[in-house]
Each structure stands twice: as structure tokens, then as C-alpha cells.
Amino acid sequence: MIPTIKDVARKANVSIATVSLVIHNHKRISDETRTRVNKAIKELNYHPSRSARGLVSRKTGNIAFIVTEDHFLRSEPFYTRIFLGTEFEARQNEYYILLTIIKSDFKKGDRLPRCVLERNVDGVIIAGKVPEDIITCLEKYDFPLNFVDYSPPADRYPVVLIDNFSGGMQAVQHLISLGHKHIGFVAGDIQHPSIRDRFQGYKIALENADINYNSTYSVTDENYPARENGYHAAKKLLKANKKITAIFSCNDAMAIGVMQYLKEAGMSIPEDVSVIGFDDVEAGLSLDPPLSTIGVPKIEMGSEVMRLMADILNGKVTSPKKVLIPVELIERKSTGPARL
Amino acid sequence: MIPTIKDVARKANVSIATVSLVIHNHKRISDETRTRVNKAIKELNYHPSRSARGLVSRKTGNIAFIVTEDHFLRSEPFYTRIFLGTEFEARQNEYYILLTIIKSDFKKGDRLPRCVLERNVDGVIIAGKVPEDIITCLEKYDFPLNFVDYSPPADRYPVVLIDNFSGGMQAVQHLISLGHKHIGFVAGDIQHPSIRDRFQGYKIALENADINYNSTYSVTDENYPARENGYHAAKKLLKANKKITAIFSCNDAMAIGVMQYLKEAGMSIPEDVSVIGFDDVEAGLSLDPPLSTIGVPKIEMGSEVMRLMADILNGKVTSPKKVLIPVELIERKSTGPARL
DNA sequence: TATTTTTATTAAAACGTTTAACTAAAAATT
């Protein structure tokens, strides 16, 4: 049978309390008994039961990772990688991640994730934008709440964000340095803080280079930054503005659609029109030509937010820390010198 | 404070045992008390503690999903989707998945995943090939062990497999129907049962069409079916055999490499050489031309293995069921009529 | 009416830990 703490105690000739103290590295245990107990633990291959532990210590060793259905399905490669980073870092810190996908339209009164209700987590990480309501509901519980790739209106939480603004700047500066002056911008969901910041980076980069911002050069009314919408947006943009020689897409998914349209319209990339994306999604690599983009360290973001969580749970950190993850330009073949 | 079963009992004027019985829908509870208790539960927003429950009932509500580091990192999109399917189905059945990545060279004596040691799971799902040793170690515990996308040598486990053989046949039949007679095959890790079966499908399809199997038409000595190795294999294959007009790659990842080589070598796809992959990975869609392939319902596989697990845990199933998941040809633009 | 059977509920033990309070022995201080 599976050994319990009692078996260890019996074998080592001590009380179960002593075994527990040894496990927790309590100072008031003599070296002699410590080694004796450890020997018994090893020989029996004893491991404390998580349930029993959780019951009394109120620590479960689990962290919830919450993301909306929409985000997860539509931007799967992106959030999957953040999740992987979190998962990886969690293991380092002896935690498990409970992945929880919620409806995108969660409302007050809806059922919270089961792991929360059953107090089966020590903390909650929220990835991407979620409805306000779920935050309000989660606040009632007293575990730490961390955010990654989204900063909720209330400013009191630890968050890990991409430096979207800088990324937008870098993308556009890259195009400018290639001689482009007529640079389009396509986006979906412009309400989203991340997209806004990228747009802001675009504008400021233009401004810094003394290029006037032309509002007809940006298409931001697509409802979601997905491939189909990139196709759409590019069509709209280029039908109206023949002078455009480069397009900055708010993400890679849309950029793929943009490229698709350009090819269909008989334009060659980057000779006629340069394209740059944002996110550095796997698929961009196998495009023809491979997509230039802004690289986002997704795995790193995930592990960073988990590291923050671990620090909080270990009492190492108290103030809500904000972390801005730097991004970098990845030059591939979809951007080139501006045509004359 | 968070309500416990005692609070509910007090409020409903019954013993805690009654509350517990109500929760478990025990028949011998009068309708009157049942509704009274349920009312109290709702009013207090009571949810049983997972830890306390687990301690006595030995049910954790968790399932481990084990995959090797190699598989997860190198074939991420593939196993990620299986994982998602499992996760999705788990939620339907009120389980949580604990994702656990193990070293690819796990040996007897290595530390098993913590969730197993701490008895924090009710069952274990293993995805993809894993070392024999970990299976032997896991057997000592008495929870169900299910496999997906890998069938261990011992035949006593429930498994969910792709119909690799049929997939291989379909791919090659498709090429044959386009008039191809000189069809190459590239693979890595030919020891792997799945790859073997695909290879077998290739051979039988040729045989059925009265085309002699030519061993120089297959390159199977790459160590892992990844893009770089596809590039390699295609080079080897075409340098030696000018007559080849079509290549069946054991998976999409390698097929991407194959296409890359063909383009570099100045051949056009599918006019000069047709290419077909296997797996239907996202990236294949945005290739130029989009990759023809054998579609594998990855999400479906994941949910199927979880469904099996749930049935076992609920006592609905006892014999180790084998499920063969059918695959289908997905015709895109990388395959076309054979050149003359 | 007395007895048996059925029904509804409860008391209490058990699950495997942690931890605060306690004790006994040893060491240090007076």
C-alpha cells in the first residue's frame, strides 16, 4: 500500500509531528533524527498526500490560468505559448497549472471556474483581455490575481505586458529606414489596449521622421485581427491609396491575410509592397516570402507572470509589480526598399 | 468567510451528514429536507472543498497528461491540439488536466511527476511515444493509464490511435490517381510505430496499383521528422532519382522542408514535383502552394482518450478499448498531375 | 395492540497532514 506519514514515523521511531518537521526543514530537529527520518522516507518512497496537505495548510500547489474561449481558439498559437511558458516556470516552482477557458461574455452571476469555487488554487493568472465582471467576481476570493498581456482598468494588480508601443515604433522605423514614406496600418479591435499602443507607435514613428499621419492610410475597423480580416483590410486600403508601398499589420495573423490579398492582386512582396507583422507566430516563417515581424517573447511572458506569482506566494513581493517585456525587430524577406 | 458544510448544516437545521447526502443525490432523503438543504447551499454559495473531499474519497478530479519534452517542443502544434481536446472534454466531465512534460530519456529510478507521487490525479493519459521505463514505474500505482497517439508494447491499455496505415494509403492513392508512378517517401524515426504504418500504407498502395516498390525511392534515415530533415531528405532523394514526380512526406513538418528544397532547387510545385504531407498542421495552410495533406482530427483524438478515461473512472467500461481514429485526404495545391 | 419493516436522519470515525502548545532532558547561568 501507499505509505503515509505514520508508516514513516513508525519506521524511524519518532512521532508523526517529527516527520512533518523534517519534511519542512524545521531547525529544531537534531541531525541524527533528521537523517534517520530521511532514510525512512526514502526507503518507503514516501510522498505527502496533496489532499491532506491542502486541507490543513490551505495550499494546493495549483495555479489557475484563465483565458477566454475567443482568445484561445482564435489566437491559439499565441496564448498557447504564453501558457507553455507559465507551465514551464510553474514546474520549476513546484506548482501545477490548471488551464481554464471561460466564455468571452462572462457576466456577473455566471459560474466561476470550478477550481476557484472549490478552492483548489493558490492564485490566478489571467491571460489576455477578459470581461470586467469576472475580475470583480474573482476579487472576492483572497488569492493573488496576476495579469499577462492585458492590464485591467483597476491599477492594483501585478501585470506583464508587451512593450507594444515600442514594437509599433520599431516596425515603422524599419520601414522608414528602407525609404518608405507611404505606410499603411491595418488592425482589428482597435479598442484593445495592445492594438492601440501599436497604433500609437506607428503614429509617433511617422511623426519622428517628419512624415504626416494620413488617416486614410489606416484601416482599423475590422472587428478581430484575423487572417480574413487582414485580406479585407488590405483590399480596402490599397483600392483607396495607390501610393502605399508598405503595410504595418497589427499582428501576424492579419499580415498573412494582407499578403494573400497582395499576391492575388498581382503585387509582389516586397518589391511592390512591403509587409511587416507583429507577434512572430510560427506560420510567418513558412510564408513566401517569410514574414518580417516584431518578435514577442511569448514563452518568456508566461514564465515572467508565473515568476511574479511565485514571488507573491512566497511572500517575497508585496507591491503590484508591472513588467514591460521588450520586443525586437525580426527582419525576414517580406520587407525591402521602397519602390520609386 | 468561506462557508463549509457545517454552515450549511446549521442553516438548514440538519446534520452535516445529511448535507453530504443531499450533495451526492442520495435517495433516502425526503424531498422536504432536500430542498431546504439545497436552498441553504445556494444562499451561502457553498462549494465543497476539493482537498477535504480528496482526502476521504481518494478522488482528486484531476487527470495527468504526460508527454515528452521532445514531442511537445518539436511537434508542438500537434500535441498541443491533442492536449486541447483532452482539456475540453475533461471540462465536460468535471475534471482538470495536469499537463506534465517529462524528459525524453526517463529511466527507472527517475522521479515520477509530482502529481503522481502526491496522489493528486485519478488517472494518467500518455500522449505520444514515451520510454518503456516510465510505463513500468506508473504501473505500480493503481490508477487507469490511457494512451493516445502511441501504443505501448504491452497490449493491456486503452489506446487511441490514428489510422496511420489508411492515411498512408490515401495519400499515395491520391498521387497515383493523378498519374504519378515515381513516388518518393521521406521519413524520420522509422522505428516509430506511426511512421512505420504510414510507410506500410505507402507500400501497399503501390502494390495495389501494380507499381513496384523501389527502395531507393524512400529516405527513412533522418533521426526526427522535422523541417530541416525534410530539406535534407528531399535533397538526397532527388539527387539520386531524377524520375521522381511526387513525394509523400511522413508528416507536414518534413513536407515543409521538402518544399523548401524543391523551390531552392528551382523546381515548381506541383508542376515538377507534387508534395503531400500528413497531420494537417496550421502552417501548411499558409505555404505557397498550400500543402495537400492527410487530415488528422487532433482535437478529436484528445477528447476521445479523455472520454475513455471518464468512462473507466465512472465504471462504465472495463476492457481496454482500442479506438482507431479515421483520417481524410485534404487536397490543396501542392499536388497535381504528374509531369510527362 | 404489539411487532416488524421501512424510511429518514444522525453520530462518529476516518482520511493524512500541519502546527500550537506542551514536556522532558540537557545546557547554561546564578
Added chain:
DNA sequence: AATTTTTAGTTAAACGTTTTAATAAAAATA
């Protein structure tokens, strides 16, 4: 030598459930 302090370990309660066996009340049977 008597007292205090420190050290090393133990006792016992607590955590929040489930579940078996017991019991009381009601219904059925004799």
C-alpha cells in the same frame, strides 16, 4: 546545587469532507 534557558521532540487538535453503523420515527404487518 538550584534555577533558568535552550534544545529536541511529542501530544493532540484541527482542517472539511465521506461513509458506516446506529437510531428514531413512521408505516406496514400480524
